[in-house]
Amino acid sequence: MSGLGTSFGSGAMTNSIEDLAKAKAFFIIGSNTTEQHPVIGAGVKRAVRGGAKLIVADPRRIELARMATLHLMQRPGSDIALLNGLCHVIIREGLYDKAFVADRTEGFEEMKTTVEKYTPAYVSEITGVPADDIQAAARCYATSKPAAILYSMGITQHACGHATVMAIANLAMLCGNLGVEGGGVNPLRGQNNVQGSCDMGALPDVFPGYQKVADPVLRAKMEKAWGKTLSDKPGLTVVEMMNAAHTGKLKAMYIMGENPLVTDPDLHHVEEALKRLDFLVIQDIFFTETAALADVILPAAAFAEKDGTFSNTERRVQLVRKAVEPPGEAKPDWQIISAIARRLDEDKESWEYDSPAAIMAEAAAITPQYAGISHKRLENGGIQWPCPSADHPGTKILHVGKFSRGLGKFMAVESIPPAELPDAEYPLTLTTGRRLQHYHSGSMTHQVAGLNTLLPEERMEIHPADAEPLGLADGDMASITSRRGQVKARVHLTDRIKPGVVFMTFHFPETAVNLLTIAALDPVAKIPEYKVAAVRVTRVGS
Amino acid sequence: MTTLTINGKMIEAPGGTILEVSQANGIRIPTLCHHPALAPKGACRVCLVEVKGSRVLQPACTFPISEGMEVQTESPKVRAARKFVLELLLSDHPKDCMTCEMCGNCELQDLIYEYGVKETPFVGEQHEYPLDDRDPFIIRDMEKCIRCRRCIRACDEIQAVNAITMINRGFRSKVATSFDTRLQDSNCVFCGQCISVCPTGALTEKDSHGLGRAWQTTKVTTTCPYCGVGCNFDLNVRDGKVVKVTSHWNNPVNKGALCVKGRFGWQFLHSPDRLTKPLMKSSLWKERKGTEGAPSRYEGFVETDWETALDAVAEGLLTAKSEDGPDAVGILASAKCTNEENYLIQKLARREIGTNNVDHCARL
Ligand code: SF4
Numbered sequence: 001m002s003g004l005g006t007s008f009g010s011g012a013m014t015n016s017i018e019d020l021a022k023a024k025a026f027f028i029i030g031s032n033t034t035e036q037h038p039v040i041g042a043g044v045k046r047a048v049r050g051g052a053k054l055i056v057a058d059p060r061r062i063e064l065a066r067m068a069t070l071h072l073m074q075r076p077g078s079d080i081a082l083l084n085g086l087c088h089v090i091i092r093e094g095l096y097d098k099a100f101v102a103d104r105t106e107g108f109e110e111m112k113t114t115v116e117k118y119t120p121a122y123v124s125e126i127t128g129v130p131a132d133d134i135q136a137a138a139r140c141y142a143t144s145k146p147a148a149i150l151y152s153m154g155i156t157q158h159a160c161g162h163a164t165v166m167a168i169a170n171l172a173m174l175c176g177n178l179g180v181e182g183g184g185v186n187p188l189r190g191q192n193n194v195q196g197s198c199d200m201g202a203l204p205d206v207f208p209g210y211q212k213v214a215d216p217v218l219r220a221k222m223e224k225a226w227g228k229t230l231s232d233k234p235g236l237t238v239v240e241m242m243n244a245a246h247t248g249k250l251k252a253m254y255i256m257g258e259n260p261l262v263t264d265p266d267l268h269h270v271e272e273a274l275k276r277l278d279f280l281v282i283q284d285i286f287f288t289e290t291a292a293l294a295d296v297i298l299p300a301a302a303f304a305e306k307d308g309t310f311s312n313t314e315r316r317v318q319l320v321r322k323a324v325e326p327p328g329e330a331k332p333d334w335q336i337i338s339a340i341a342r343r344l345d346e347d348k349e350s351w352e353y354d355s356p357a358a359i360m361a362e363a364a365a366i367t368p369q370y371a372g373i374s375h376k377r378l379e380n381g382g383i384q385w386p387c388p389s390a391d392h393p394g395t396k397i398l399h400v401g402k403f404s405r406g407l408g409k410f411m412a413v414e415s416i417p418p419a420e421l422p423d424a425e426y427p428l429t430l431t432t433g434r435r436l437q438h439y440h441s442g443s444m445t446h447q448v449a450g451l452n453t454l455l456p457e458e459r460m461e462i463h464p465a466d467a468e469p470l471g472l473a474d475g476d477m478a479s480i481t482s483r484r485g486q487v488k489a490r491v492h493l494t495d496r497i498k499p500g501v502v503f504m505t506f507h508f509p510e511t512a513v514n515l516l517t518i519a520a521l522d523p524v525a526k527i528p529e530y531k532v533a534a535v536r537v538t539r540v541g542s
Numbered sequence: 543m544t545t546l547t548i549n550g551k552m553i554e555a556p557g558g559t560i561l562e563v564s565q566a567n568g569i570r571i572p573t574l575c576h577h578p579a580l581a582p583k584g585a586c587r588v589c590l591v592e593v594k595g596s597r598v599l600q601p602a603c604t605f606p607i608s609e610g611m612e613v614q615t616e617s618p619k620v621r622a623a624r625k626f627v628l629e630l631l632l633s634d635h636p637k638d639c640m641t642c643e644m645c646g647n648c649e650l651q652d653l654i655y656e657y658g659v660k661e662t663p664f665v666g667e668q669h670e671y672p673l674d675d676r677d678p679f680i681i682r683d684m685e686k687c688i689r690c691r692r693c694i695r696a697c698d699e700i701q702a703v704n705a706i707t708m709i710n711r712g713f714r715s716k717v718a719t720s721f722d723t724r725l726q727d728s729n730c731v732f733c734g735q736c737i738s739v740c741p742t743g744a745l746t747e748k749d750s751h752g753l754g755r756a757w758q759t760t761k762v763t764t765t766c767p768y769c770g771v772g773c774n775f776d777l778n779v780r781d782g783k784v785v786k787v788t789s790h791w792n793n794p795v796n797k798g799a800l801c802v803k804g805r806f807g808w809q810f811l812h813s814p815d816r817l818t819k820p821l822m823k824s825s826l827w828k829e830r831k832g833t834e835g836a837p838s839r840y841e842g843f844v845e846t847d848w849e850t851a852l853d854a855v856a857e858g859l860l861t862a863k864s865e866d867g868p869d870a871v872g873i874l875a876s877a878k879c880t881n882e883e884n885y886l887i888q889k890l891a892r893r894e895i896g897t898n899n900v901d902h903c904a905r906l
Pocket residue numbers: 693696697701703704705706725729730731732733734735736737
């Protein structure tokens with residue numbers, strides 16, 4: 001998010017899903033696209049079958065790696081080195097887009113100086129990727145135009161995610177792949193409405209539309225719109241809230257539609273934190289693991305039971321339509337929030353909304369990117385923001401002709417080792433992700449029998465070379481221990497994964513992988529490091 | 543621009559097949575193997591039309607238009623040829639539309655009806671295949687297959703998986719995985735693209751069987767609640783319940799394609815485990831009301847009414863605020879909720895509580 005904001009002036013996916021069909025090459029890093037974003041994954045496969053080149057950088061031999069022109073199996077946490085290495089080769093061989101760099105960017109010289117030491121040989125040492133492959137990948141990306149970069153949680157969920165995103169932006173700018181169809185830097189958002197939650201200001205430092213709470217002019221605008229004085233102090237992120245609850249600074253929490261007791265890193269810590277609260281409200285569609293700790297639980301409506309909008313990964317705001325009534329006394333979240341707010345405020349009128357369309361009208365009036373968006377317009381199909389006025393068609397590609405911030409900024413970034421490296425006691429690197437059949441903490445997908453048939457339980461992936469010395473055979477039960485906790489899971493022996501690395505998802509509360517993960521935060525984006533934790537694996541039973 | 547006549551009517555078109563130009567001009571030509579999301583195949587011959595100067599009838603779905611062309615789409619010769627094709631198809635098709643899942647939504651049934659095919663003059667061998675319901679989500683009834691290959695093409699052209707193919711030759715040919723296994727033992731990803739294009743009851747949604755025919759359901763177009771792709775689909779609703787998800791073809795995001803979660807992951811909606819009443823921790827209830835309260839199915843919680851629950855929430859938040867300041871309250875919004883709801887909850891945090899402690903769990 002914030003990485004792209006620094007480089008380009010906007011943190012969102014630059015191009016459109018439809019656009020991907022026009023890419024001549026793809027560079028996919030930290031995204032198991034066919035499982036995490038299946039419909040986009042299928043689109044990539046179609047394009048590759050149609051002749052587009054494909055470079056996959058992933059420590060696992062994911063499905064797309066099988067059809068890739070090149071598969072780079074970098075060590076988890078070594079992405080910056082790899083990206084800098086690609087830039088190094090492209091600059092050294094003069095393959096970069098000199099006109100684009102000269103006309104549309106700044107900071108090239110500093111970046112060039114920084115990547116000088118990232119020779120293929122040096123990068124190979126850090127990443128474990130053969131030097132020849134690094135050169136081949138650099139040439140492939142630089143000489144196929146337009147080329148699209150896709151990435152996902154595999155990049156951002158590191159303590160250095162912010163810097164890695166800037167390294168990705170460097171690579172794309174170097175080759176002039178911005179503002180063009182079939183190119184771009186395309187972060188794929190994990191959950192259905194992450195983009196929209198961010199757009200709407202569900203972040204501690206910004207009002208809707210990424211308007212900084214600390215900016216006096218913007219704050220004054222919001223104070224005028226809402227008719228109250230507002231705090232200028234940026235708030236706490238999820239992980240910081242958990243820490244504050246732990247130390248007793250945070251007393252009450254109101255949690256809507258989230259299950260941090262499965263999805264957040266370092267679960268023992270989270271559980272302890274939530275238990276220390278004086279007051280906890282959970283609003284959800286199921287009795288989740290987190291709900292069990294609540295004082296009050298409010299039953300909410302699911303997506304099919306309410307009207308509203310979601311914004312997808314390509315910034316497209318789309319209607320969600322009510323098809324059925326919520327069960328029992330459950331209510332749409334927007335009604336519940338308004339009912340609570342009316343009890344907190346003497347000025348009850350500002351919380352009377354007759355429909356989600358009316359809420360969007362209020363939000364659009366203060367969110368510049370959404371200014372031209374209304375439910376009425378969306379009836380005819382989704383609109384991609386920025387959409388500054390009611391007659392604006394929306395924006396398919398960002399940064400055409402000019403970056404949101406003016407010039408694109410090359411940011412010199414150095415390779416940062418992960419917060420926790422394997423050692424003698426915890427010799428393996430655990431990395432986490434998602435699978436096709438389940439979703440997030442599984443509270444929705446575990447209710448679907450067929451999905452449970454297809455993927456009944458978690459199986460930790462481990463390379464046979466790591467499993468054999470531990471006496472582990474396929475299907476054996478293993479115990480996986482990190483400095484923070486322990487889980488048990490069956491193992492799946494596969495050479496799909498790089499030796500030294502093990503892989504698990506967080507879809508199954510029974511094998512809560514986040515007992516193991518680390519809450520080390522990226523200093524800027526404050527995203528926890530889900531992707532790298534040092535673990536020890538042992539066989540369970542005889 | 544190319545000028546041609548169809549059924550005597552002068553038409554101008556930039557190009558395309560006879561089928562495309564006819565459809566664009568409101569002239570309906572029956573099809574079976576054709577599907578707008580797939581490349582034309584010209585396999586079923588039900589779209590045959592008469593082209594002046596051509597000795598044989600031509601398939602409209604593949605035949606390109608040309609200058610001065612004269613086309614007849616409903617001549618007796620054409621209708622007879624189509625009827626012949628349909629008679630052949632019916633001779634090897636079960637006649638159990640009464641219980642068929644696709645009744646009323648079957649392209650074969652519609653054409654048999656339109657062309658008045660009653661008895662079929664062909665008494666040949668009929669396929670006998672057991673119903674294949676060994677997989678989750680997808681039922682395969684190969685006795686109803688008309689070998690149009692739409693499913694195979696969808697699996698190839700849209701999904702790029704190629705899990706299914708035509709195995710065997712001649713009369714014994716059949717749509718299957720290469721070794722005729724269960725789909726779950728192949729590389730099938732259960733996207734259901736094959737079901738979405740199948741014109742008959744050969745491929746159907748297992749979890750929707752018996753829940754409602756096409757004319758008994760209404761379709762509500764909405765956006766998928768799972769990943770950030772934001773696919774559009776149609777919820778099929780009957781008697782206040784979602785009974786099926788079907789493809790919504792006309793949108794730029796997914797153009798009808800879906801994945802296993804979007805197409806088949808709707809059952810959580812009507813799960814008996816859904817929360818249906820506000821709940822309160824038993825001890826909190828006792829503190830507030832002095833009684834034991836109405837037991838719930840969750841240990842340590844009693845059922846409550848909305849008023850009591852909302853009052854307790856407001857008090858709990860206000861107590862923290864007044865005792866330790868606004869920043870003693872933390873609020874988590876949700877990437878699963880709508881924009882409107884995220885807007886409201888951050889407004890509540892900032893305007894009513896006075897804190898910027900608002901975030902959501904997944905930051906990407
Ligand atoms: S469900 Fe998808 S992958 Fe499986 S056979 Fe059908 S189209 Fe192919």
